[in-house]
Amino acid sequence: MLATPYDEMHASDGDVREHEHYKTFASWLARTPGERVAHKRAEADTLFHRVGITFTVYGEDAGTERLIPFDIVPRIIPANEWKHLAAGLKQRVRALNAFTNDIYHSQEILNAGRIPAEQVLCNGQYRPEMQGIDVPGSIYAHIAGIDVVRAGEGEFYVLEDNLRVPSGVSYMLEDRRMMMRLFPELFALHSVAPVEHYPDLLLENLRSVAPSGVNDPTVVLLTPGAYNSAYFEHAFLAQQMGIELVEGQDLFVDDEFVYMRTTRGPQRVDVIYRRIDDDFLDPLVFRPDSMLGIPGLLAAYRAGRVTIANAIGTGVADDKSIYPYVPEMVRFYLGEEPLLSNVPTFVLRRKEDLDYTLAHLRELVVKEVHGAGGYGMLIGPAASKAELEAFRQRILRAPEKYIAQPTLALSACPTFVDAGIAPRHIDLRPFVLSGREVTLVPGGLTRVALREGSLVVNSSQGGGTKDTWVLER
Amino acid sequence: MLSRTADHLYWMARYTERAENLARMLDVNSRMSLLPQGAEILQQGWIATLTIIGLMDAFRQRYGAVTSSNVIAFMAFDRDNPLSICSCVHAARENARAVRGTLTSEIWETLNATWLEMRGTSLRSSNEEEVGSFFEWVKYRSHVARGVIQGTMLRDEAWHFTWLGTYLERADSTARILDVKYHLLLPRGEQAGGAADYYQWSALLHSVSAFEIYRRVYRDLITPRRVAELLVLRDDMPRSLRRCMSQVHMHLQSVRNAQSAETERRAGELQASLHFGRIDSVFEIGLHEYLVRFLGKVRDLGDRVSRDFLVSAAD
Secondary structure: OOOOOOEOOEOOOOOOOEOHHHHHHHHHHHHOOHHHHHHHHHHHHHHHHHHOOEEEOOOOOOOOEEEOOEEEEEEEEOHHHHHHHHHHHHHHHHHHHHHHHHHOOOOHHHHOOOOOHHHHHOOOOOOHHHOOOOOHHHOOOOEEEEEEEEEOOOEEEEEEEEOOOOOOHHHHHHHHHHHHHHOHHHHHHOOEOOOOOHHHHHHHHHHHOOOOOOOOOOEEEEOOOOOOOOHHHHHHHHHHHOOEEEOHHHEEEEOOEEEEEEOOEEEEOOEEEEOOOHHHOOOOOOOOOOOOOOOOHHHHHHOOOOEEEOOOOOHHHHOOOOHHHHHHHHHHHHOOOOOOEEOOOEEOOOHHHHHHHHHOHHHEEEEEOOOOOOOOEEEHHHOOHHHHHHHHHHHHHOHHHEEEEEOOOOOEEEEEEOOEEEEEEEEEEOEEEEOOOEEEOOOOEEEEEOOOOOOOOOHHHOEEEEEEEEEOO | OEHHHHHHHHHHHHHHHHHHHHHHHHHHHHHHOOOOOOHHHHHHHHHHHHHHHOOHHHHHHHHOOOOHHHHHHHHHHOOOOOOOHHHHHHHHHHHHHHOOOOOOHHHHHHHHHHHHHHHHOOOOOOOHHHHHHHHHHHHHHHHHHHHHHHHHOOOOHHHHHHHHHHHHHHHHHHHHHHHHHHHHHOOOOOOOOOHHHHHHHHHHHHHOOOHHHHHHHHOOOOOHHHHHHHHHHOOOOOOOHHHHHHHHHHHHHHHOOOOOHHHHHHHHHHHHHHHHOOHHHHHHHOHHHHHHHHHHHHHHHHHHHHHHHHOOOOO
């Protein structure tokens, strides 16, 4: 049914020879006693638990904390491949920022007929409140997590752009720290590009987009609170950047300025790195029942007194129904050919795409356009007859809510499982920062689907992570 | 620093200290149960303990009979009792978790490990040996937490609010421990003597780690008056009311803000009265009466700290 997936470690199917960039690791693994490796894996588990690197699972007992499984076989990317990937990612994020800015201003791409206007303006993620507002540097997605997969002969495809509140970067950093602690000798054998400076880059990036006229901006990280699934990451990043980790109740707006409540009285806030969805930011404008937000924040934002990162309304650019047009954005705004390909996508609001999809449901992956985290998707080849039928009915009820993509043979990387080492499917989420310039650290979060044959890498669905090594030569 | 952060640090410290003091209080009582005394006296000890913590009614509703095993089950392991040791350890950990970005990783890991270990143990409240070592363990983990705070934390505002919580809680606990025992041991007037009395007073001293200290300081018989003096007025006794209040006053001065002058003055006043006080005048008022007034002042300071710093000025 599926083509043989690209093997990240071995040169070709059935061949025991490794890719050049995996040779050193493979020979290390071969000569390292099994007990030592097993011992180290157990040590990693204990350490992650003790440090409390956990995430909260929704739908189970309130506040259930679970560990994201960590796999000690690194995912290695050679220098030349990374160079191409990094250039493609920067290009893509530039185009996405230009698109968002355009949509909230003159809407040239719609006027030029390159994207159907109703697709954008009738999208639930389009925020009319943002129309005509200038944001510093015209940057909307200050932090972008672009999900990339390899398929076929190893070509990279962009699977998804995450431009709202992408998470996972703390695992990239903690996985590296863990690998260096467990296997320092491996780092002596490889020249692995460092990622540890990510928090510095992020802080610099956030400071660079402060409202004009602010010399020494105060940056804060806004979290929904300790019971959010990504709370560990929020606390971790705030600590690494040395900024305050605030909740909505810690902030207030007075005369269109934002302040935080401190033990010494109110203190001005200039940049808010928010990890809360748009809907919850300001109960006066968005959801009135939000207990997480700050009344009056949008007014301060519109007055240019505070920068919100990512900007409000970026969802219009990362919605799955907009995704098929991203290559067109690259051509339109940058006048360049896209360096990275999209996965071919059927947009089910189109009649012909819908017909094709319904006829080939068994071969396709169907996703909700607003869904995230691997919830609410159908993986045709893995679904039962009953599941297929149920999903068919859901699609027919509201086809515009879905897109479909061919089931990609995601590349596989050797991974420790109960039975020993076996190939498991992986993806990659690098984090692209946009401010005065566009930057990214060499690496990202590699997620791995731990169940045999599974293509779902989300941590909420039983995925794990690996350290990602970009080799410097 | 953020008011909410200060609040979490303050309560993290208070709950850590409270768990430790509960362990001390329960430990001394359960040790007394090993002495050859009437079941009635033992029961009075437990009743006094529950009363002074303010949980007598809650206990009666849930457990009925006042037995060592029931009280320990309720006060040490009952997760539905928000003032049990278990609940305090959990609350300390949750407060730490809420501000883990402000804590050093060692502090967070220490409190998290304590909670993880506690969650993983199942103890029978009727097994004296297990219960005894549990109390030892709680005290030990509290010592570790304090040591890690001492050894790793930046001396900034976070530090001061952490210790403010610790010392206010400790002042409260020492006063309660003393009051329970004093009440129980000396129902009428000040009369000492007899072997049972000796054991009870020494148990009280043990419960605040003051037995050896008493010997060194007084080199004499254990008398109630000296015990009270040691735990109320000695500045060199780490758990005495005076020591606690001079620390509270000092840390309050370090976090002073525009609205905290009155709080600081009251702390200073209380500290001065301990500093210049004599045990005779304490006994003239009556120790119980004195301690009740003291507890009221400590509660007032706690409220004022919350108002001045922790739930800071409205918009």
